Amino acid sequence: MARDSQAALVALHRFGFGARGGASGDFINAASDPRGFVKAELSRPNGVLLEVPGLLSTPALGKAVFDYQFEVQQARNAASQSAAKPAAIGPSAPADEKAQRRNLSLNSIAMDMAPREPPREPPAKSADNANASMGNPPAPSPETMQPAAPKPPPQPLNIIQKTFRAEALARLQRAIIADGGFTERLVVFWSNHFCISANKGGLARMWAGSFEREAIRPHVLGRFGDMLKAVEQHPAMLFFLDNQQSLGPDSRAGKNRNRGLNENLAREIMELHTLGVGGGYSQDDVTALARVITGWTYAGRQGQLGAPGSFVFNANAHQPGAHRVMGKIYEADGVAQGEAVLSDIARHPSTAKFIATKFARHFVADEPPPALVARLADVFTRTDGDLKALATALTDSDEAWKTPLTKVRSPYEFLVATGRLLAQIPSDPGRYLGGLNALGQPLWSPAGPNGFPDSNAAWAAPEGMKLRLDISAQIASRLGDGIDPRDLLELVAADAASVETRRTVERAESRQQALALLLMSPEFQRR
């Protein structure tokens, strides 16, 4: 079969995370059958699931956080009682001294808890092999993508930090070893569409990974309506958008506690998850949906409503009665009332249009071809939100293959593509997390519920590009010795590489410089 290098670039960069280094043969395979290369990943049953020993379910993680927070609180109470006694410190101890004491107690608890932790996933063997094959010893520290700045003395990680890093590591490893990475790109897309932020608090940080594993991945090639329901009933989302605090004003709990609605989740369901702004809903619809989903919460530490950390419907908090949402009356029906609303708005034409536009914008161009958007919306509607059909329609479209690669890779795509090319399967997520922080895309931690931006305006901004260059130079200075960047250019783009890029790489003054320039080349940065 004819080799089409340009189409291979599209297959690997637009749809995937770029070619893997070493002897993967990714570029040649993609060039031989570009569409087949991309679509192969769609047909693997359960290929999107991430089941790694040691990664726990949301309830198990929730229970661990509740217990941890309880112990911290108890230790703090004990510390404040004993601290009140000695006259040496006195009641007017400076604030930073207090903070230090607090940190100490946190640390000691983290250490106490450490043995009870599930064992950390051992580093993937192939990571060491990959390093060795490239003539590099395994990195001694997790700081490659970060500066060699003086480090504060290491503090033991608490259970929340450990869990977050284990989840991050599993996700990164999967992305870096994936064949082309199309399904992992889909995971990232949907995870960002239905984002939570780990910065909301300990539970969100603890659940950021399990949320994606449980609510996103099972449905990435399934149905949108199922993903929607899984997301809105996931404890991480209920916590992130405050729904666990929202009480029906006329519910028993609402009346007893004199508290009531919080419309945060209801609004973002309509505005960000389904219909989109201007999608045909009003403030009254938002408030009505907020009422409908009162009682959607998760069980707390005491487990009165169910297993701690699991989704529960708390009828005591639910606003009784029928509610009208977008012109339709939904009779009182417990949790099914809200599920019926979600099911209907998942099928709304505004949702199809909103999702199709975002999908095409992500994979094709900041201003996607209108005909493609219309076709994707049509597929979404006709198949009742079949997301595999949506992905297939994208790979079958001429637009996806003919539109120039104008989008700049997001920081996550850039760092994962770099790890793949250099065959750096991490055994510690630190350098990736640090790089993502520096480049403004901290993992699972967007600034708002609308997720990270998806445009060149965001990712090709001046300081962002400057920082990318600094990070590329860092990586190259660590890894550039043992590799020939000219060979790497063949793996990245082969004869789709421009004359200028080839010349720039060949004429670099050192291998390190050549590698930094290759990582920053338009061929590597654009997708």
Next chain:
Amino acid sequence: METNVECCESLTSSAASRRAVLLGGASFAAWAYLPKFARAADGRDPRLVVVILRGALDGLATVAPIGDPDYAGLHGSIALTSSGPNAALMLDSFFALHPAMPEFARMYREKKAAVVHAVATSYRERSHFDGQDVLESGFAGPGRVQSGWLNRALEGLPKGERVMSALAVGPTTPLVLRGAAPTVGWTPVALPQAADDTAMRLVDLYRHRDPALASALTQGLALDKAAQGDDMKPKPGTNGIAAMRLVARGAAKLMAADDGPRIGALAFDGWDTHANEGGPVGRLAQLLGGLDGALAEFESGLGARWRDTVVVVATEFGRTARINGTEGTDHGTGTLALLAGGAVKGGRVISDWPGLKPASLYQGRDLAPTTDLRAVMKGVLQDQFGLAERVLAESAFPDSASVKPMKGLVG
């Protein structure tokens, strides 16, 4: 406690993550040129800082209408009071300032700070992202342009010398300052830099193959040495609140220099207080304390130049007048704008107060806006830089001829 966990997570990470703590919460960007009249004969050298609070600030909690008989009932458990341990600071007989803002209170007493209350942009829906778009773009509706009113206003100013070349471009220029007029920015950086030679080779490659990246990188390569100094480095333990001060301090240092920027914008995130907003103490109080500290940093950092400075603080919309069921507030409409600076004709709360009776609330739930925020911005731009009303009504804030600049804010 959860906050502490976050804090420790960043503490254990490297300098790069500490920096990201800043990126997440605050950044600074500025016009890349001096206005031509910057060293005019009258010795006045005006400066303008626009501070965007993203997430929708609860105006009724920041400057509380304590004299309004309906206020206490609506704001319920988080309402401020004029007496007691954390009493709000009375600005006049009707309005009281949140106790977390003592610096602003002092400026107000010194007549160097003012409040404009019951303000809103022209946006009347309740989406943050569209609301911010309207606030920052200056257009009447969302999604119209990728440029901001401050940037377009700059096009009406005579362009002088370029500001100090050692100013980098922020990774996240706020929309309000995005556009055709070149901008620069600064955030505290702790990454080692790539070698100049590597950078030059890459710029050369981009010039041949990718002009857009060439432009971005060339701007990005302007280094940030001027703002750097040991006191500018993020320190362990820097949280979002401290970051607000830190970025303001760096921005003030840059703007104080003779060849430093005159017009800049900052954005602070995190004001979306749906649950447990807190009253005199708590979550919003912490944020307001950070904002208060940032204003104080501008005052001290700008030194003699503070005399000619106006800082405007604005947000996309307000929050519900009545607290919700979770001791927070949901998305609303009317809110406030704050002005601080030596050039401000302060010591006043400027408001055509609509009242908080049920029938007076916008859609029965929000503080009704009686002042168009564009009038405030236009007034400041006109007084500070002598921008013509036509420029303000056509290019800075298109289709806003009916919104007249508010007079006498500066002087």
